Amino acid sequence: xxxxxxxxxxxxxxxxxxxxxxVALLAGAAxxxxxxxxxxxxxxxxxxxxxxxxxxxxxxxxxxxxGPGRLIVExxxxxxxxxxxxxxxxxxxxxxxxxxxxxxxxxxxxxxxTDFCDADPELGYLIVRRLLAVALHRLHATRIRMLDLxxxxxxxxxxx
Amino acid sequence: MTTGFIPARYRITxxxxxTHDTVTLAMQPVDEPIPAHRPGQFTMLYAFGVGEVPISxxxxxxxxxxxxxxxxxxxxxxxxxxxxxxxxxxxRGPYGTDWDLPSAAGRDLVIVAGxxxxxxxxxxxxxxxxxxxxxxxxxxLIGARSPAELVFAGQLDxxxxxxxxxxxxxxxxxxxxxxxxxxxxxxxxxxxxxxxxTTAMVCGPELMMRLSAxxxxxxxxxxxRVRVSLERNMRCGLAECGxxxxxxxxxxxxxxxxxxxxxxxxxxxxxx
Numbered sequence: 001x002x003x004x005x006x007x008x009x010x011x012x013x014x015x016x017x018x019x020x021x022x023v024a025l026l027a028g029a030a031x032x033x034x035x036x037x038x039x040x041x042x043x044x045x046x047x048x049x050x051x052x053x054x055x056x057x058x059x060x061x062x063x064x065x066x067g068p069g070r071l072i073v074e075x076x077x078x079x080x081x082x083x084x085x086x087x088x089x090x091x092x093x094x095x096x097x098x099x100x101x102x103x104x105x106x107x108x109x110x111x112x113x114t115d116f117c118d119a120d121p122e123l124g125y126l127i128v129r130r131l132l133a134v135a136l137h138r139l140h141a142t143r144i145r146m147l148d149l150x151x152x153x154x155x156x157x158x159x160x
Numbered sequence: 161m162t163t164g165f166i167p168a169r170y171r172i173t174x175x176x177x178x179t180h181d182t183v184t185l186a187m188q189p190v191d192e193p194i195p196a197h198r199p200g201q202f203t204m205l206y207a208f209g210v211g212e213v214p215i216s217x218x219x220x221x222x223x224x225x226x227x228x229x230x231x232x233x234x235x236x237x238x239x240x241x242x243x244x245x246x247x248x249x250x251x252r253g254p255y256g257t258d259w260d261l262p263s264a265a266g267r268d269l270v271i272v273a274g275x276x277x278x279x280x281x282x283x284x285x286x287x288x289x290x291x292x293x294x295x296x297x298x299x300x301l302i303g304a305r306s307p308a309e310l311v312f313a314g315q316l317d318x319x320x321x322x323x324x325x326x327x328x329x330x331x332x333x334x335x336x337x338x339x340x341x342x343x344x345x346x347x348x349x350x351x352x353x354x355x356x357x358t359t360a361m362v363c364g365p366e367l368m369m370r371l372s373a374x375x376x377x378x379x380x381x382x383x384x385r386v387r388v389s390l391e392r393n394m395r396c397g398l399a400e401c402g403x404x405x406x407x408x409x410x411x412x413x414x415x416x417x418x419x420x421x422x423x424x425x426x427x428x429x430x431x432x
């Protein structure tokens with residue numbers, strides 16, 4: 001791990017508001033990475049061991065299926081986090097991820113992050129709350145998408 | 161000009177298929193034209209022998225012609241979608257409130273459209289783009305089920321070239337799609353907004369509008385500065401029959417465009 005400047009990391013949505021000492025810890029576990037379009041961040045079924053905080057660009061979460069091939073589930077953009085599967089069994093990626101556009105991100109080694117959180121329960125609590133907020137946001141969006149938001153028979157004015 | 165329930169005859173001059181179930185019709189008056197519309201207003205379109213439906217105007221308010229975009233969801237709309245150049249339809253209107261674009265002058269204009277909801281917003285977009293410098297910024301956020309179901313897809317690049325920041329997201333990406341995948345509300349979450357300087361116009365299915373308006377308000381935009389286009393069962397267009405009543409509003413007269421400060425409490429009442 002090379003580490004990144006705490007000041008740069010502190011501006012990311014996921015980190016914003018944390019105490020300086022916590023940001024400094026996280027910065028020590030982070031690496032600034034750059035991905036060209038088409039670069040695979042991870043593959044479905046692989047060992048989940050990183051959390052990426054996107055600074056710029058877009059990453060697509062995807063699944064490979066027979067027939068249509070690669071199905072994009074969702075795109076994750078600037079200010080957002082990608083890579084949640086390390087938080088619970090089986091600790092393997094549930095989807096794949098590929099950079100859609102030139103993308104920069106802070107990559108956090110989740111083994112180191114977990115050690116920090118275990119050693120500092122206050123940091124651990126704050127990180128878990130933020131990860132839960134990300135997961136809740138995704139769950140909410142997924143439920144809404146299941147409603148087929150745009151395909152309803154409710155266009156702007158009523159049509160019999 | 162139409163009076164009361166008597167429609168003016170318009171002849172279809174062009175028919176353009178937007179998606180598998182949505183067409184845009186260009187029409188010219190055979191009789192005296194209806195008055196010029198304001199962006200956001202609707203007309204009652206009459207498929208002779210079939211029935212009449214309210215459809216928002218999707219064309220710019222210039223000349224005598226009309227441009228309207230229709231999704232085939234029932235017998236009347238199917239009949240309208242099936243018309244071809246040369247055929248006649250009846251038109252009454254225009255009716256209802258508009259987006260009040262002039263009140264957004266000097267501010268950031270944020271357009272949020274879901275599916276065919278871009279159609280009623282298109283006149284506001286076209287009018288805004290025709291007034292360079294009138295708005296600090298024009299941000300257009302569009303959501304659709306899939307790339308194939310984007311309406312006015314061929315115009316988005318020209319809107320970008322004219323200065324608009326146009327962002328599109330779809331629920332289901334097709335092969336080759338390199339844009340966003342996810343809810344239109346996620347585009348709102350990601351947008352660099354200046355809430356105090358933002359006026360937003362939101363149109364789409366009611367749930368999409370409610371969630372989008374809530375997302376805008378969560379970002380700090382005042383509910384009174386978020387306008388939504390509500391739908392109910394417009395029949396007469398003259399605020400006489402009461403079919404389009406939503407609480408204290410008769411939407412054919414008091415709507416379709418209302419502020420979210422007024423709409424939000426009404427949309428939360430189940431029986432309305």
